[in-house]
Amino acid sequence: xxxxxxxLSEAVGRVVxxxxxxxxxxxxxxxxxxxxxxxxxxxxxxxxxxxxxxxxIMLGGYALRHQAHVKVDLLTSxxxxxxxxxxxxxxxxxxxxxxxxxxxxxxxQFGLRSLAQGEVTxxxxxxxxxxxxxxxxxxxxxxxxxxxxxxLKLIVGHEDRRHADEVA
Amino acid sequence: ENWTMxxxxxxxxxxxxxxxxxxxxxxxxxxxxxxxxxxxEGGALVPAGEVFGAVESGTIQAGADWPGxxxxxxxxxxxxxxxxxxxxxxxxxxxIKGWGGAELYSEIYGxxxxxxxxxxxxxxxxxxxxxxxxxxTTDDLQGMRLRLSGLEQGRLLEKLGGSQVSMAGGEIYQSLxxxxxxxAEFSTPNVDLSGGFDQVTQYWSxxxxxxxxxxxxxxxxxxxxxxxxxxxQEMLRIAADATMLWSLxxxxxxxxxxxxxxxxxxxxxxxxxxxTLENIQNMANETIVEVACENPNSxxxxxSMLTYLQDYGKWRDASAPFNLGxxxxxxDLAAIEECAQ
Amino acid sequence: xLNEIVNGGISVLNNLLGWMAIPGIGGEAIALxxxxxxxxxxxxxxxxxxxxxxxxxxxxxxxxxxxxxxITINRIFGxxxxxxxxxxxxxxxxxxxxxxxxxxxxxxxxxxxHLMARVTGGLGLAVVFIxxxxxxTTGIIGASITVMGVMxxxxxxxxxxxxxxxxxxxxxxxxxxxxxxxxxxxxxxxSYAPGLSVGELFAGAMLPGVLLGLMYGLYVFAVALIxxxxxxxxxxxxxxxxxxxxxxxxxxxxPPLVLILGILGSMLFGIATATEASAIGAALALLIVIFRGxxxxxxxxxxxxxxxxxxxMILFIVVGATAFTGVFNITGGLSATQSLIRGLAEDPNxxxxxxxxxxxxxGMFLDWTGIVLLCFPIFxxxxxxxxxxxxxxxxxMAVVLQTSFLSPPFGYALFYMRAIAPPDITTGDIIRGxxxxxxMVLIMCGLIVYFPGLITWLPDQLxxx
Ligand code: NA
Ligand code: NA
Numbered sequence: 001x002x003x004x005x006x007x008l009s010e011a012v013g014r015v016v017x018x019x020x021x022x023x024x025x026x027x028x029x030x031x032x033x034x035x036x037x038x039x040x041x042x043x044x045x046x047x048x049x050x051x052x053x054x055x056x057i058m059l060g061g062y063a064l065r066h067q068a069h070v071k072v073d074l075l076t077s078x079x080x081x082x083x084x085x086x087x088x089x090x091x092x093x094x095x096x097x098x099x100x101x102x103x104x105x106x107x108x109q110f111g112l113r114s115l116a117q118g119e120v121t122x123x124x125x126x127x128x129x130x131x132x133x134x135x136x137x138x139x140x141x142x143x144x145x146x147x148x149x150x151x152l153k154l155i156v157g158h159e160d161r162r163h164a165d166e167v168a
Numbered sequence: 169e170n171w172t173m174x175x176x177x178x179x180x181x182x183x184x185x186x187x188x189x190x191x192x193x194x195x196x197x198x199x200x201x202x203x204x205x206x207x208x209e210g211g212a213l214v215p216a217g218e219v220f221g222a223v224e225s226g227t228i229q230a231g232a233d234w235p236g237x238x239x240x241x242x243x244x245x246x247x248x249x250x251x252x253x254x255x256x257x258x259x260x261x262x263x264i265k266g267w268g269g270a271e272l273y274s275e276i277y278g279x280x281x282x283x284x285x286x287x288x289x290x291x292x293x294x295x296x297x298x299x300x301x302x303x304x305t306t307d308d309l310q311g312m313r314l315r316l317s318g319l320e321q322g323r324l325l326e327k328l329g330g331s332q333v334s335m336a337g338g339e340i341y342q343s344l345x346x347x348x349x350x351x352a353e354f355s356t357p358n359v360d361l362s363g364g365f366d367q368v369t370q371y372w373s374x375x376x377x378x379x380x381x382x383x384x385x386x387x388x389x390x391x392x393x394x395x396x397x398x399x400x401q402e403m404l405r406i407a408a409d410a411t412m413l414w415s416l417x418x419x420x421x422x423x424x425x426x427x428x429x430x431x432x433x434x435x436x437x438x439x440x441x442x443x444t445l446e447n448i449q450n451m452a453n454e455t456i457v458e459v460a461c462e463n464p465n466s467x468x469x470x471x472s473m474l475t476y477l478q479d480y481g482k483w484r485d486a487s488a489p490f491n492l493g494x495x496x497x498x499x500d501l502a503a504i505e506e507c508a509q
Numbered sequence: 510x511l512n513e514i515v516n517g518g519i520s521v522l523n524n525l526l527g528w529m530a531i532p533g534i535g536g537e538a539i540a541l542x543x544x545x546x547x548x549x550x551x552x553x554x555x556x557x558x559x560x561x562x563x564x565x566x567x568x569x570x571x572x573x574x575x576x577x578x579x580i581t582i583n584r585i586f587g588x589x590x591x592x593x594x595x596x597x598x599x600x601x602x603x604x605x606x607x608x609x610x611x612x613x614x615x616x617x618x619x620x621x622x623h624l625m626a627r628v629t630g631g632l633g634l635a636v637v638f639i640x641x642x643x644x645x646t647t648g649i650i651g652a653s654i655t656v657m658g659v660m661x662x663x664x665x666x667x668x669x670x671x672x673x674x675x676x677x678x679x680x681x682x683x684x685x686x687x688x689x690x691x692x693x694x695x696x697x698x699x700s701y702a703p704g705l706s707v708g709e710l711f712a713g714a715m716l717p718g719v720l721l722g723l724m725y726g727l728y729v730f731a732v733a734l735i736x737x738x739x740x741x742x743x744x745x746x747x748x749x750x751x752x753x754x755x756x757x758x759x760x761x762x763x764p765p766l767v768l769i770l771g772i773l774g775s776m777l778f779g780i781a782t783a784t785e786a787s788a789i790g791a792a793l794a795l796l797i798v799i800f801r802g803x804x805x806x807x808x809x810x811x812x813x814x815x816x817x818x819x820x821x822m823i824l825f826i827v828v829g830a831t832a833f834t835g836v837f838n839i840t841g842g843l844s845a846t847q848s849l850i851r852g853l854a855e856d857p858n859x860x861x862x863x864x865x866x867x868x869x870x871x872g873m874f875l876d877w878t879g880i881v882l883l884c885f886p887i888f889x890x891x892x893x894x895x896x897x898x899x900x901x902x903x904x905x906m907a908v909v910l911q912t913s914f915l916s917p918p919f920g921y922a923l924f925y926m927r928a929i930a931p932p933d934i935t936t937g938d939i940i941r942g943x944x945x946x947x948x949m950v951l952i953m954c955g956l957i958v959y960f961p962g963l964i965t966w967l968p969d970q971l972x973x974x
Contacts, residue, residue: 095563124322215587
């Protein structure tokens with residue numbers, strides 16, 4: 001179970017991480033067309049924003065798998081390992097679960113409504129907005145699953161739980 | 169009832185004064201136990217682009233807007249908000265209150281489970297402000313990157329040889345200062361002044377052909393509206409009407425003061441000549457027919473507006489020069505009616 | 510189908526957690542509970558992003574307003590996903606990764622170290638200088654600190670600089686990004702301050718920002734003078750000949766420095782926005798790596814992965830913070846805080862101190878966007894009633910915010926430093942490292958109060974002349 005979720009986050013992370021190269025390329029293309037060819041690209045602005053939004057939101061679970069999210073270890077670093085583990089589990093129960101669960105449900109509601117309306121951007125270039133809104137729901141599911149995996153790791157005392165410092 | 173209401177405008181933009189006026193009037197007229205509206209400035213609860221969704225889903229009960237922001241959900245929101253070279257503020261008031269426009273607002277917003285009370289009109293927008301190249305004729309638009317909002321407006325600008333850049337109001341100042349865009353339109357002179365545009369532009373080209381006048385109002389979640397007594401609903405309508413009259417006079421007064429301020433700041437103000445405006449009118453007409461025929465709802469709204477223009481034109485022209493505004497040579501009504509559902 | 514599941518899920522959730530609602534709870538109590546939850550979660554060592562988000566959700570349930578949870582999604586989409594400015598974050602990080610993973614920046618700092626070999630605290634001064642340049646390009650705290658940390662942390666430690674001095678210096682210099690124009694914070698502040706323009710704020714913050722940078726430099730110089738063991742000079746026998754130095758500078762230091770200066774220049778001279786500059790910066794960094802013959806596919810790919818994780822880390826904090834601020838505002842926390850401050854004092858000077866102290870304290874808990882949204886509507890009317898120049902006050906507030914990013918336990922700069930520092934640097938080290946810099950910012954605030962011209966002089970020259 002833990003391995004399946006880890007694998008899923010890892011796979012998504014490894015592919016989605018490459019998108020930063022894609023939106024960098026679109027921005028450079030637009031800058032080139034604008035200053036060198038004097039022909040700005042009308043779709044570049046909206047499309048770049050969309051790919052960027054998709055990029056970071058999909059990486060939430062991947063960052064969690066690598067324990068890259070910032071936290072304060074002021075107290076936990078001086079705790080006994082057992083106390084520390086249970087404190088961390090409690091943190092997931094109180095904060096992570098309510099947030100990610102709400103994030104998941106409401107994002108889906110948000111995305112499905114946009115899909116039903118066939119929402120597009122409102123300027124002369126009309127790009128569909130709903131794929132990004134739906135992606136937010138998918139991203140929230142991935143984050144939720146990875147959080148469950150992290151909790152399970154804490155509960156069973158999993159060895160493979162990487163420390164933030166190793167990946168930074 | 170207790171309502172939470174927000175706006176698409178941050179407190180720094182004068183447009184929010186219209187929203188504040190409505191809330192103030194409504195809260196003063198309606199007994200607290202029947203309805204109290206708590207108003208939050210734009211950005212405090214949700215970002216401007218999300219006010220629609222927040223009211224639609226019932227997360228908040230009311231949201232002040234400019235309908236054009238929602239044209240991505242239905243192109244008909246665009247003519248409900250503004251027109252390219254067509255209506256002036258009095259035309260909007262006439263059409264909404266006397267020629268059935270109000271029903272179209274209810275119909276279009278109604279599709280999304282909302283009631284709409286239009287409560288603000290502002291007349292002609294400033295026009296384009298440019299950094300280092302004046303726009304004296306439409307030839308000057310060639311190859312310019314201009315900040316402009318709106319679907320019809322963007323298409324029209326493309327026809328004239330310019331290129332549309334969409335960006336939020338808060339980003340315009342910096343983009344002008346850094347030359348990322350060559351120029352921008354934003355709003356009426358007083359609102360532009362509150363955005364500091366006199367500091368970053370040298371030229372101002374009037375009139376605002378892209379946005380001949382604008383409508384503002386409040387979206388109300390249907391369930392929240394239905395929970396009110398008929399008396400309370402009526403009082404909200406009265407507050408909206410009172411605000412609308414106030415907004416017209418107040419904006420024109422403030423715009424006049426701001427025009428003077430721009431002159432004093434040494435901005436070169438030019439006016440497009442009548443031949444140019446006629447040419448723009450023709451292209452605007454083409455664009456309107458084009459957009460309307462892609463979107464049946466939009467065609468329906470435009471058909472109603474053009475019918476009003478033709479109908480009212482008879483008396484308006486007869487009463488010249490003591491009439492209200494002009495009767496534009498607008499787009500072909502028959503062509504648009506064909507495209508309406 | 511999916512629709513029913515989602516709506517069903519939402520109503521089940523609301524019924525399930527209905528017991529949490531405290532009927533008739535006031536805004537003050539909500540504000541207190543949310544602040545308490547925030548402190549609790551952070552001390553429990555839970556990720557900041559989810560502490561903020563979780564507190565938002567719990568706050569909505571306690572207030573008995575689960576329907577406001579929808580606004581958290583509206584805010585996350587509108588403020589974070591649909592935001593052109595934030596695109597600069599992953600791209601600046603990517604640029605830093607390209608340069609550092611290939612060893613280009615290590616070599617650059619080595620060359621600078623030799624250049625400054627006879628200057629006390631030379632390498633530290635170089636870091637301050639580059640930080641200020643970078644700070645001016647990004648204007649986003651998380652980005653400047655991460656970028657600078659990724660590039661400078663390793664070489665500074667390697668050349669024997671004290672770990673506290675190193676982390677403190679990088680953290681504090683990185684924060685200058687939000688003060689030295691172009692700054693996303695000043696832009697937002699202008700949009701919420703009636704009558705103040707971005708240009709005036711940029712001009713107003715310029716002198717205090719640069720002076721702070723100079724103070725940081727002086728501090729490093731002084732430390733190196735008094736305690737050479739904390740900031741060692743280049744040993745006599747290690748020094749290289751003048752010719753070798755120039756060759757090394759030309760090859761190792763000039764290309765990346767030209768890159769950084771080019772980015773800054775392209776933004777200052779109106780050629781590109783921060784976002785465009787970041788994309789070009791990343792591409793040029795890659796070119797430098799390729800031309801130096803240091804390109805490997807493995808490094809290239811890992812730069813993307815590391816950038817993905819780091820960007821998600823920074824941006825999820827923005828996600829959590831925007832959710833928190835939205836719920837805090839709508840459940841009455843905003844208005845409760847407003848009336849609390851209004852009621853605190855009558856005397857203008859006391860009120861001024863109270864307002865700045867509030868900013869300082871809030872800065873420990875909230876992201877600066879939250880602070881601006883929270884404080885401006887309360888403070889600015891009070892400020893104009895008192896006849897204080899709004900421009901002066903707003904910039905002073907921006908300077909005070911510098912301390913709050915650095916102040917323990919919840920300074921955002923500390924968190925970002927923590928995320929990129931190696932394990933043998935403890936959080937305690939980082940905190941002790943920034944303390945002297947907090948003192949320097951406070952001195953700066955004092956100077957501004959006694960010499961208001963530090964802020965108002967430049968805008969007066971530019972806009973009132
Ligand atoms: Na406009
Ligand atoms: Na302003």
